[in-house]
Amino acid sequence: MKYKATSFDIAYKAGVSQSTVSRALRNSPLVNEETRKKIQAIAKELNYKVDKNASNLRSQHTGTLALLLFEDPTSDDSLINPFFLSMLGSITRAAAQKGYDLLVSFQQLSDDWHADYEDASKADGLILLGYGDYVDYEEKLHQLDEQGTHFVRYGSVAENQPGISFGCDNFEGGYLATKHLIDSGRRHFAFLGGASDHCPEFWARYQGHCHALKEAGLEIRSECQSDAISTEESGYEAAQALIAQKIKLDAVICASDLIAIGGMRAIQEAGYKVPEDVAFVGFDDIPMASFSNPPLTTIQQNTRLAGEMLVEAIVNLIHNLDVKPSLTPATLVIRKSCGS
Amino acid sequence: MKYKATSFDIAYKAGVSQSTVSRALRNSPLVNEETRKKIQAIAKELNYKVDKNASNLRSQHTGTLALLLFEDPTSDDSLINPFFLSMLGSITRAAAQKGYDLLVSFQQLSDDWHADYEDASKADGLILLGYGDYVDYEEKLHQLDEQGTHFVRYGSVAENQPGISFGCDNFEGGYLATKHLIDSGRRHFAFLGGASDHCPEFWARYQGHCHALKEAGLEIRSECQSDAISTEESGYEAAQALIAQKIKLDAVICASDLIAIGGMRAIQEAGYKVPEDVAFVGFDDIPMASFSNPPLTTIQQNTRLAGEMLVEAIVNLIHNLDVKPSLTPATLVIRKSCGS
DNA sequence: CTGAAAGCGCTTACAG
DNA sequence: CTGAAAGCGCTTACAG
Numbered sequence: 001m002k003y004k005a006t007s008f009d010i011a012y013k014a015g016v017s018q019s020t021v022s023r024a025l026r027n028s029p030l031v032n033e034e035t036r037k038k039i040q041a042i043a044k045e046l047n048y049k050v051d052k053n054a055s056n057l058r059s060q061h062t063g064t065l066a067l068l069l070f071e072d073p074t075s076d077d078s079l080i081n082p083f084f085l086s087m088l089g090s091i092t093r094a095a096a097q098k099g100y101d102l103l104v105s106f107q108q109l110s111d112d113w114h115a116d117y118e119d120a121s122k123a124d125g126l127i128l129l130g131y132g133d134y135v136d137y138e139e140k141l142h143q144l145d146e147q148g149t150h151f152v153r154y155g156s157v158a159e160n161q162p163g164i165s166f167g168c169d170n171f172e173g174g175y176l177a178t179k180h181l182i183d184s185g186r187r188h189f190a191f192l193g194g195a196s197d198h199c200p201e202f203w204a205r206y207q208g209h210c211h212a213l214k215e216a217g218l219e220i221r222s223e224c225q226s227d228a229i230s231t232e233e234s235g236y237e238a239a240q241a242l243i244a245q246k247i248k249l250d251a252v253i254c255a256s257d258l259i260a261i262g263g264m265r266a267i268q269e270a271g272y273k274v275p276e277d278v279a280f281v282g283f284d285d286i287p288m289a290s291f292s293n294p295p296l297t298t299i300q301q302n303t304r305l306a307g308e309m310l311v312e313a314i315v316n317l318i319h320n321l322d323v324k325p326s327l328t329p330a331t332l333v334i335r336k337s338c339g340s
Numbered sequence: 341m342k343y344k345a346t347s348f349d350i351a352y353k354a355g356v357s358q359s360t361v362s363r364a365l366r367n368s369p370l371v372n373e374e375t376r377k378k379i380q381a382i383a384k385e386l387n388y389k390v391d392k393n394a395s396n397l398r399s400q401h402t403g404t405l406a407l408l409l410f411e412d413p414t415s416d417d418s419l420i421n422p423f424f425l426s427m428l429g430s431i432t433r434a435a436a437q438k439g440y441d442l443l444v445s446f447q448q449l450s451d452d453w454h455a456d457y458e459d460a461s462k463a464d465g466l467i468l469l470g471y472g473d474y475v476d477y478e479e480k481l482h483q484l485d486e487q488g489t490h491f492v493r494y495g496s497v498a499e500n501q502p503g504i505s506f507g508c509d510n511f512e513g514g515y516l517a518t519k520h521l522i523d524s525g526r527r528h529f530a531f532l533g534g535a536s537d538h539c540p541e542f543w544a545r546y547q548g549h550c551h552a553l554k555e556a557g558l559e560i561r562s563e564c565q566s567d568a569i570s571t572e573e574s575g576y577e578a579a580q581a582l583i584a585q586k587i588k589l590d591a592v593i594c595a596s597d598l599i600a601i602g603g604m605r606a607i608q609e610a611g612y613k614v615p616e617d618v619a620f621v622g623f624d625d626i627p628m629a630s631f632s633n634p635p636l637t638t639i640q641q642n643t644r645l646a647g648e649m650l651v652e653a654i655v656n657l658i659h660n661l662d663v664k665p666s667l668t669p670a671t672l673v674i675r676k677s678c679g680s
Numbered sequence: 681c682t683g684a685a686a687g688c689g690c691t692t693a694c695a696g
Numbered sequence: 697c698t699g700a701a702a703g704c705g706c707t708t709a710c711a712g
Contacts, residue, residue: 017699049459053397054689057704085425104444119389293633357683394705
């Protein structure tokens with residue numbers, strides 16, 4: 001076992017008190033310039049690092065954030081939604097930039113997850129991401145709220161939600177996607193993705209979709225909406241269901257890119273061409289979207305911005321500053337799958 | 341600010357000493373069954389959680405692991421190698437299963453990253469992943485080793501490396517990929533990916549590739565190896581370089597899937613057909629690989645197994661058990677890009 | 681099986 | 697600007 005230097009070792013070597021060492025190492029203005037330099041030099045020499053547990057315990061904050069990813073229990077154990085992953089990347093970076101460490105955990109919705117990161121003094125606050133069933137999810141959110149835990153979440157943004165939420169402008173995204181296809185002459189639309197309060201993000205996208213249809217005087221037919229969760233397989237099945245019903249189609253709006261990729265596969269296997277016969281638009285702009293066949297037109301979520309907003313918000317919350325929920329822009333990214 | 345119960349509050353309520361509370365909560369066999377139950381009930385009622393900083397400080401271990409991802413400084417800030425992401429998923433899960441929390445950090449190789457997670461008592465050990473330049477990287481590894489830090493890494497596995505390394509059997513992977521194409525009649529090979537000691541993983545894959553060529557009596561021509569780092573763009577450029585040289589080709593082995601996807605794009609843009617004119621094999625089996633055009637034949641790394649091995653190894657290391665480096669199998673996954 | 685006490689390594693009033 | 701002292705909330709010998 002290697003020996004770990006403490007602030008007392010440094011104090012002894014520097015000929016000052018341990019308090020002074022502690023101050024010098026945190027750049028307190030109370031310490032004499034030269035004394036500080038001397039102390040910092042010795043600390044470096046001894047490869048000294050402040051013990052986080054001790055300093056956290058004493059100062060009652062941890063300097064770490066916990067990122068909790070909730071997965072659908074139905075989803076494959078090894079396959080994490082690529083969109084999450086990209087959020088994870090941007091959140092890690094944003095946290096590092098603000099000087100916070102990031103504890104990461106993937107959780108099933110069924111777990112006892114409000115897992116008390118903050119209560120156990122592991123983290124100062126939580127960032128929540130997830131695609132699970134929102135109805136179950138919301139209850140847990142209320143628990144967190146009642147406990148007074150600091151948390152922000154990314155997902156659907158609506159009135160009367162517990163806590164502070166950030167999210168993409170899903171309604172606008174659904175609208176933009178649909179509007180673009182209408183403008184390029186498509187008339188027979190379907191929507192792939194669960195449209196219920198179990199998944200409010202998809203619901204908002206669907207609402208945006210419907211709004212665009214209405215605006216253009218097109219009929220909204222409920223049989224043209226086919227439930228799917230955000231996997232390729234589920235998108236494939238949802239599209240097959242539509243095909244089996246022999247619904248007339250020339251455009252499909254999908255609640256996620258994964259759904260779109262699965263949907264295109266089903267349509268192509270059924271002998272139709274994308275985009276000639278049927279145009280597709282996805283949602284998220286995951287890396288895969290540019291490599292699908294054909295490359296997928298999609299609504300991009302700005303994960304970089306979202307990560308920064310989430311981290312800034314939770315940090316402000318921790319410092320008891322005022323934080324308001326807000327929406328991140330949804331941007332149409334045009335590739336070949338929409339035919340224009 | 342919410343009030344946080346301490347073990348003293350529970351002791352008071354239960355009419356026992358604080359020591360007994362501490363024991364009961366950790367299921368010490370020293371505590372009377374009934375006393376324990378009573379204490380645990382009160383703890384639950386008070387929503388009590390053991391303060392991690394206090395318990396860590398006292399017991400001198402943290403119950404957390406740090407996962408450090410190193411990126412090429414050249415890589416796009418927002419784009420994380422999908423292969424890492426999949427490792428991240430499996431490591432998070434494996435860590436959770438062993439009861440460890442996971443601190444995650446993305447770092448540039450240039451950062452002062454040996455960032456002392458263990459020295460600062462933030463983590464009991466480190467897991468290292470990265471695709472940066474190995475020559476720079478190795479030096480840092482030596483530093484960690486000298487400091488006596490507990491760490492394992494995933495990447496190239498060779499003799500005389502500092503620390504304990506795990507990795508895919510890259511040589512075997514390169515061999516399998518090449519052998520398969522030789523067996524299906526291809527004769528004119530190129531290899532896309534940097535083949536030098538700056539990237540020993542790619543180097544090993546290239547060696548496996550060459551071994552298969554030799555075995556089949558095919559010539560190894562150095563002009564048929566084109567450097568690339570693991571991005572789509574880099575693969576695209578590497579393939580273009582080959583095309584510009586008018587090298588005769590009917591098979592391309594790529595050091596990663598991203599390289600392969602970029603390489604196929606270049607080849608297709610130049611008017612060749614994949615796999616009819618040129619067969620492609622990638623490496624990693626990232627999720628994207630099944631959705632490329634055509635779907636990519638590739639060498640799969642078993643990220644699930646790798647994650648479990650890494651976590652188990654670091655945990656054993658922390659407990660001063662013996663740990664040996666080892667290789668994870670490389671498996672050929674056949675899709676359309678290889679034409680058979 | 682239980683309790684009193686020490687102590688993990690810091691930070692931070694308090695006093696000078 | 698500096699030091700002596702208290703104390704963050706636990707765990708763990710030690711004594712019974």
